[in-house]
Amino acid sequence: MLAEARRMIAEGGLENFSIRKLCQRADVAQRTFYNAYESKDRLIALAIREAYDDFQKFISYRTDPFSLEGVIDRTLSTNRRNFKVRNYTKAIVSIYFSSTTSNDIWKTIQDMTQTGWADWFKVLKEQGLFKEWAEPDRVANEMANLQYSIISDWCLGRLPDEEYLSALFTATLTILIGATKGEVADKAEEMLQTFHISCKLPEFPKPAGRVDGKEISD
Structure with missing residues (x-):
């Protein structure tokens, strides 16, 4: 679900993000989503942080x-x-x-x-x-x-x-x-x-x- 959430945010931002669409695309039940993440904002925060951490660790x-x-x-x-x-x-x-x-x-x-x-x-x-x-x-x-x-x-x-x-x-x-x-x-x-x-x-050597x-x- 986190991976799919990251793709949805990149494609359409928050204004086009919904739990219903996420669950359809990830092929999971909405009850499963709420049991795992509790709220849409919590999922989005985790997805954004995961994307940030994944990028930073390779830089x-x-x-x-x-x-x-x-x-x-x-x-x-x-x-x-x-x-x-x-x-x-x-x-x-x-x-x-x-x-x-x-x-x-x-x-x-x-x-x-x-x-x-x-x-x-x-x-x-x-x-x-x-x-x-x-x-x-x-x-x-x-x-x-x-x-x-x-x-x-x-x-x-x-x-x-x-x-x-x-x-x-x-x-x-x-x-x-x-x-x-x-x-x-x-x-x-x-x-x-x-x-x-x-x-x-100022310019620095490119990471x-x-x-x-x-x-x-x-």
């Missing part, structure tokens, strides 16, 4: 995940892929901002963005490169909320394609400049100043990997 980045360059590289690379999976992206932000989404489903989606930031922020805290007042988990939570908000604006057409990555990039660096100190804050400010002068996003036996790159 090999060439930048250090615990560096400013590494986190910006991953942020830009992940969101460039959103251009290719718009329906998945719309489904993610729709569930994330829905008032009816249960907390555990919301947390499943938030962790896709929040966990990597929290891990790096904790390392910075230990190295004395995080502001004294800043708590790693709280700032990571705020980073996830900010990024999903920008992604939502793009999905809703409020932010054109050509401004999407730039908006995400500048907002991310703004939070980092506020929460970090020392060489990390200096590098973040320098990166932001360079962008405002050149209007060009590569294999999915379904095929070579892939961002």
Whole structure:
């Protein structure tokens, strides 16, 4: 059912997704579905998370995940892929901002963005490169909320394609400049100043990997 749900989301997004259609395509009874997943949102969250995890485990980045360059590289690379999976992206932000989404489903989606930031922020805290007042988990939570908000604006057409990555990039660096100190804050400010002068996003070695036996790159 998860595999079929992923195909349906990719084909038609959430607006065309229904449990009845899913059960017909997966050849299972609706009672079987509800016994296994309880609700449509829970299934969709699991399907989206599974798709994310399946892709990420085959990707090999060439930048250090615990560096400013590494986190910006991953942020830009992940969101460039959103251009290719718009329906998945719309489904993610729709569930994330829905008032009816249960907390555990919301947390499943938030962790896709929040966990990597929290891990790096904790390392910075230990190295004395995080502001004294800043708590790693709280700032990571705020980073996830900010990024999903920008992604939502793009999905809703409020932010054109050509401004999407730039908006995400500048907002991310703004939070980092506020929460970090020392060489990390200096590098973040320098990166932001360079962008405002050149209007060009930084470039990193393209991540590569294999999915379904095929070579892939961002």
